[in-house]
Amino acid sequence: MFNNPLARIHLCGSPRHGSQLDLARKEAFVFVAIYSIFVFMFLGYFANRVRLLGDRQGNILLGFLLNFALPSAIFTGVYHSSVSLELLGLFALALVCNLVAGALAFVFVSKILRFDFGTSLAMAFLVSLHNTLFLGVPIVQGALGEQAAHKAIVLDQFCTGLPLAVLTPLLLSLSSKTKFRIQSVLVRLFASPLFLSMLCAFALKAMPFSIPEVLFAPILALAACATPVALFAIGVQLRFDFLRLLWRKVLVVLGFGMFVAPLLYLAILWLFQVPLQEDHQMVLLEVAMPPLISAVAVIARAGLDSKLAISCIVAGVPIAAFSTPLWLYISHL
Structure with a gap:
């Protein structure tokens, strides 16, 4: 995670201006986090362009990220x-909003825009799964602090990790690559170090004793590598040549994923007159993230349009830099 230098700045003012100062501080933290994100991604892109990294080194880097750092x-x-339980309810609401936005996107592109079934399926998949870990967690930490980032990691497993495990075999089944089986979902889950690490953490939290913090030193050191390594890996995968040809489809995916889904989330909260607190803002920022990086591999495996997936990720990251302060502002209204 990022050590934000702006965290040492204290903004003081009268109660009348407290909310405006708080919003200004959060937006400043977001810009610092986004600046760091772009630096790490640029380094990965630069390393790829000048051939400092080959496929072998990239696979080693990815293995370290997925099996140790994350x-x-x-x-x-x-x-x-x-x-x-209230926070878990917000996670469930976020998941529902993501899936509803994906369903709406599928209906829109298949019935109104008349895209073929495979393209519509790929676009709905991209809308439903967001980059809540690699991109969302550092942005949440920049905007709301370390405790909110810890909760965002839990959200990622409930709203991205678990749905990915279920939707991947379903997508492969619908694209006629395999037959959908519940067993394949369970195998995918329990073979994932990410899912197993979450289960272990919850199991230890339930114990009548706490782990001494000193034992977390090597774990925290590995965890500190996760964000820069993940963002570096995103930069290595960046491709800009597809975006020019697919920009209309990209706008549809990002419109439903980064704007319709968070608007649904806010509309439900406002409908039930729920005052927006920090947890609500954290979930809002995560729901507004661009598509999941892993979706590229899944869509390619299904024989669908992986170029569209890459283009959505490339365009989604800079859009998130502008949309995140917007959602923070809206959440303070």
């Missing part, structure tokens, strides 16, 4: 987070 970040995040 599980460490998830373990420490889940263990140190305070997850209430």
Whole structure:
């Protein structure tokens, strides 16, 4: 995670201006986080362009990320987070909004725009799964702090990790690559170090004793590598040549994923007159993230349009830099 230098700045003012100052501080933190995100991604893109990294080094980097750094970040995040039933309800609401936005996108592109079934399926898949870990967690930490980032890691597993495990075999089945089986979902889940690290963290939280913080030192060191390594890996995968040809489809995917889904979430909260607190804002920022990086591999495996997936990720990251302060502002209205 990022050590934000702006966290040492204290903004003082009268109660009348407290909310405006708080919003200004959060937006400043977001810009610092986004600046760091772009630096790490640029380094990865630069390394790829000048051939500092080959496929072998990239696979080693990805293996370290998925099997060590990210599980460490998830373990420490889940263990140190305070997850209430109310927060789990917000996670469920976020998941429903993502899936409804995906369903609406499928209907829109298949019935109105008349895209073929495979393209419509790929676009709905991209809308439903968001980059809540690689991109969302550092942005949440920049905007709302470390405790909110811990909760965002838990959200990622409920709103992205679990749905990915279910939707991947379903997508492969619908694209006629395999037959959908519940067994394949369970195998995918329990073979994932990310899911297992979450289960271990919840199991240890339920114990009548706490783990001494000194034992977390190596885990925290590995977790600290997760964000820069993940963003670096995103930069390595960036491709800009597809975006020019697919920009209309990209706008549809990002419109439904980054704007319709969070608007649905806000509309439900406002309908029930729920005052927006920090947890609500954290979930809002995560729901507004661009598509999941792993969706590229899944869509390619299904024989669908992986170029569209890459283009959505490329365009989604800079859009998130502008949309995140907008959602923070709206959440303070």
